[in-house]
């Protein structure tokens with residue numbers, strides 16, 4: 449099988465021409481660097497994304513706190529992770545890197561704070 | 569409060585923070601940074617998506633994380649930041665500048681500084697700048713303002729969204745709103761190619777099956793109190809199609825992502841000359857503007873796509889400002905930098921012979937299989953194959969030494985056949 453992809457690993461955005469079968473990549477053309485090949489394999493067999501969103505925060509000078517998944521998670525779960533985060537409220541102070549939801553939706557990946565906020 | 573400084577920096581985004589760190593590293597301690605917001609970090613604080621710092625930290629950070637690294641360094645080095653303070657005017661006096669500041673706590677202040685660094689960032693083009701016909705209902709806002717509403721205030725702007733312009737901010741917002749459960753109906757782009765990066769087209773539009781209409785525009789806005797729909801027209805050589813070729817999209821929100829303009833009102837007041845191509849200051853190789861003692865870096869100088877490049881430019885700016893402060897002001901012969909084939913602009917405006925210079929430039933339009941050529945009137949300094957170039961990707965090249973005999977420097981992209 450053949451598929452055209454655009455590598456999202458860096459701003460070059462190489463157009464990749466990927467040839468693959470049911471379980472493996474046979475050939476990748478158009479990648480300017482080795483990371484493009486890894487991207488093609490991942491994108492075809494189990495696409496993943498880092499998810500970034502916000503949760504509510506109380507007792508701080510700001511009302512919403514930015515959060516992110518510590519690593520990339522299966523692409524299809526992004527929407528559910530954002531929905532799960534929208535139900536959460538945390539209390540200040542919070543440090544960047546603090547775990548907000550451990551093992552979010554059973555992905556094995558933590559949702560962590562991406563900003564430090566002091567108490568008001 | 570002390571009102572006399574070696575260096576006063578206006579703006580505490582990555583440009584201002586980076587310039588301060590570099591001044592300090594180069595021996596200048598007497599620094600004040602001012603920012604009109606209530607926390608340092610600039611626009612990065614609302615850019616909660618990842619994609620920052622790949623070059624500088626070899627890590628993929630979110631905007632707030634990237635900002636926090638610089639903020640922590642500035643705090644560790646005891647550099648003062650005065651927040652909730654807006655710079656209103658810069659007046660050149662004999663041996664210093666007077667910067668008029670309006671501070672929430674301290675009222676009107678007149679601070680003196682030997683050098684001023686402009687790091688005010690940019691603002692978004694709005695409907696006034698692009699003149700879309702139709703009604704003036706509520707629900708029309710810039711993509712960056714929508715980003716601030718959502719990511720800093722927790723208010724989604726609407727449920728059914730159309731985005732005009734395919735700049736990166738609009739694309740990032742398309743994903744953000746889709747994840748939040750809003751329906752992004754389309755992105756409309758007047759150019760024949762996307763304004764934003766390919767990677768954002770994939771992860772922000774393709775992932776959500778959001779159509780991108782290239783060579784299309786919005787020819788009318790309908791709605792009484794709140795926007796109800798937009799009329800979309802294909803463009804033929806820039807001219808909108810006849811009414812029968814147009815179609816309508818229902819929506820309650822229209823986001824404008826039609827470009828950024830350096831925030832230079834203050835610079836103009838200070839007498840700084842602007843470049844019509846970048847809308848930022850005309851600077852020499854030391855990033856000093858046309859007004860002696862006033863430097864500029866970051867988005868106020870030229871709109872950058874990567875915060876990493878902003879930090880790099882800020883570091884150069886801080887270093888030259890530090891040299892200027894210790895009295896290294898003698899310049900070697902200066903030569904102009906010119907734009908050649910396919911190059912929209914080159915920054916800085918001039919370079920000194922025998923010295924190093926970092927040149928930034930962008931292509932006018934996308935192209936494939938071209939060769940980047942940087943040459944003087946007598947010799948070629950650099951020749952490099954480029955498989956693909958895009959206006960959305962800035963090039964930055966460090967030239968170690970400009971030949972002593974050069975009369976000018978020219979940057980161009982030439983097609984390979986030639």
Ligand SMILES: Cc1cc2nc3c(=O)[nH]c(=O)nc-3n(C[C@H](O)[C@H](O)[C@H](O)COP(=O)(O)OP(=O)(O)OC[C@H]3O[C@@H](n4cnc5c(N)ncnc54)[C@H](O)[C@@H]3O)c2cc1C
Nearest residue numbers: 579581582583603604610611619655688689866867874875
């Ligand atoms: C929506 C968006 C998405 C982006 N995405 C990415 C990305 O994925 N990856 C990446 O690497 N880069 C990205 N960038 C680019 C990067 O964030 C910017 O280029 C960078 O933040 C610009 O830094 P700056 O310091 O020049 O300006 P800013 O961060 O805008 O800071 C300017 C500061 O100056 C202050 N100021 C302005 N005028 C005055 C005044 N008169 N008095 C006092 N203070 C003043 C403002 O309050 C502000 O804090 C993005 C930019 C935007 C807007």
Ligand code: SF4
Nearest residue numbers: 455458461462481484
């Ligand atoms: S293949 Fe390499 S150079 Fe091309 S977009 Fe991917 S990471 Fe960037």
